[in-house]
Amino acid sequence: AQSVTQPDIHITVSEGASLELRCNYSYGATPYLFWYVQSPGQGLQLLLKYFSGDTLVQGIKGFEAEFKRSQSSFNLRKPSVHWSDAAEYFCAVGPSNTGNQFYFGTGTSLTVIP
Amino acid sequence: GAVVSQHPSWVICKSGTSVKIECRSLDFQATTMFWYRQFPKQSLMLMATSNEGSKATYEQGVEKDKFLINHASLTLSTLTVTSAHPEDSSFYICSARDPKGNSPLHFGNGTRLTVT
Numbered sequence: 409a410q411s412v413t414q415p416d417i418h419i420t421v422s423e424g425a426s427l428e429l430r431c432n433y434s435y436g437a438t439p440y441l442f443w444y445v446q447s448p449g450q451g452l453q454l455l456l457k458y459f460s461g462d463t464l465v466q467g468i469k470g471f472e473a474e475f476k477r478s479q480s481s482f483n484l485r486k487p488s489v490h491w492s493d494a495a496e497y498f499c500a501v502g503p504s505n506t507g508n509q510f511y512f513g514t515g516t517s518l519t520v521i522p
Numbered sequence: 523g524a525v526v527s528q529h530p531s532w533v534i535c536k537s538g539t540s541v542k543i544e545c546r547s548l549d550f551q552a553t554t555m556f557w558y559r560q561f562p563k564q565s566l567m568l569m570a571t572s573n574e575g576s577k578a579t580y581e582q583g584v585e586k587d588k589f590l591i592n593h594a595s596l597t598l599s600t601l602t603v604t605s606a607h608p609e610d611s612s613f614y615i616c617s618a619r620d621p622k623g624n625s626p627l628h629f630g631n632g633t634r635l636t637v638t
Contacts, residue, residue: 451615451631514565
């Protein structure tokens, strides 16, 4: 069965500290992996995506993620968190072909302490 | 800039009335759009897949007669919440994918529906 697990419901970090948000997936085919960020009352903004090639992908706002096939993981990282990074983060997995639905994780809420 | 536009961003309606939410793809033609519902502090739940020129495909448990979806053109899908009730209050988000290349899903900014 297809699924995405984000083990951490809520994470609190201090501004300037490093961040890692975990994502594990179960998918029967070649996965396309994504991280989205959602600010309160807003839609989702794509941070980064992985289709193939280099397993370390760079995204916007200084985020990066590493695809580890052996661990079925796609963890999101940022070396130094800014207060504006406080938001909800969703990991998603989709099919390798176009037009079909995504499976979303339940999200990780990030709080940044000044 | 935004490639998927959703309107309105928020709406308040009285119980028993109907509300229409629009989702437009701005830079591409989308044969397929997706409608999600998000409860507070929860993830997105796919409600239905909107197919241009044909009937929408609804997920299990979603009432077809309550959530009417129309995808009359390649750039516009609408979700109409009919005879709304307070329990329909939620955040509704649409998404669409540019069929060219390996484009990811683009999301609208969502619509906050409050039924009084």
